[in-house]
Amino acid sequence: MEINDINDKESRKIFDIIKDYARRHSLFVLSYGTGCGAIEIPPTMTSRYDAERFGIAGRATPRQADVLLITGYLAVKTLKRVIRTYEQMQGPKYIIGFGSCTINGGMYWDSYNTIKLLDKYVPVDVYINGCMPRPEAVIEGFIKLQEMIKTGKANGWELYQQNLDWYRANQKKVIKNWNMPDYNW
Numbered sequence: 138m139e140i141n142d143i144n145d146k147e148s149r150k151i152f153d154i155i156k157d158y159a160r161r162h163s164l165f166v167l168s169y170g171t172g173c174g175a176i177e178i179p180p181t182m183t184s185r186y187d188a189e190r191f192g193i194a195g196r197a198t199p200r201q202a203d204v205l206l207i208t209g210y211l212a213v214k215t216l217k218r219v220i221r222t223y224e225q226m227q228g229p230k231y232i233i234g235f236g237s238c239t240i241n242g243g244m245y246w247d248s249y250n251t252i253k254l255l256d257k258y259v260p261v262d263v264y265i266n267g268c269m270p271r272p273e274a275v276i277e278g279f280i281k282l283q284e285m286i287k288t289g290k291a292n293g294w295e296l297y298q299q300n301l302d303w304y305r306a307n308q309k310k311v312i313k314n315w316n317m318p319d320y321n322w
């Protein structure tokens with residue numbers, strides 16, 4: 138039987154509950170080490186904090202990843218790679234902004250070439266503040282994301298599609314050499 142063959146309302150509801158449970162407990166992360174915060178990822182993933190017990194595991198390609206973890210400040214040229222990477226991921230997909238730099242530029246707030254307010258350019262579902270956030274804070278951020286998936290609030294990827302013109306205008310305002318293919322859903 139195919140998933141789309143489930144027409145009965147009650148069966149569909151049960152299927153969605155199981156699907157959401159599986160989804161939030163198998164978050165495959167494409168770690169994008171944009172800033173110094175990336176140094177906290179190895180201890181988060183290895184034996185001391187063992188993020189995999191929460192179903193959080195690394196993936197090497199955007200095609201297999203659910204979560205884009207942006208681990209710090211973004212220069213304009215790095216933002217371009219982040220956008221390209223994010224758009225190659227399959228939905229549902231989520232973004233976690235890691236560290237104060239992703240929220241307001243952090244210690245680079247006054248830099249001519251560093252992005253502030255990351256969610257003007259890509260849809261951030263969860264921010265983890267701190268400079269740099271410790272592994273406990275990283276895991277708490279993932280738990281927050283899991284709760285949002287459970288309650289249907291982790292819908293940044295849908296808002297990105299719905300408001301693509303707004304995001305594109307913001308992206309193209311800062312990325313002057315825009316020579317990427319326009320993504321087509």
Ligand code: SF4
Pocket residue numbers: 172173174208209210235236237238239243244267268269270
């Ligand atoms: S928030 Fe702090 S640790 Fe993270 S990228 Fe910025 S300066 Fe580095």
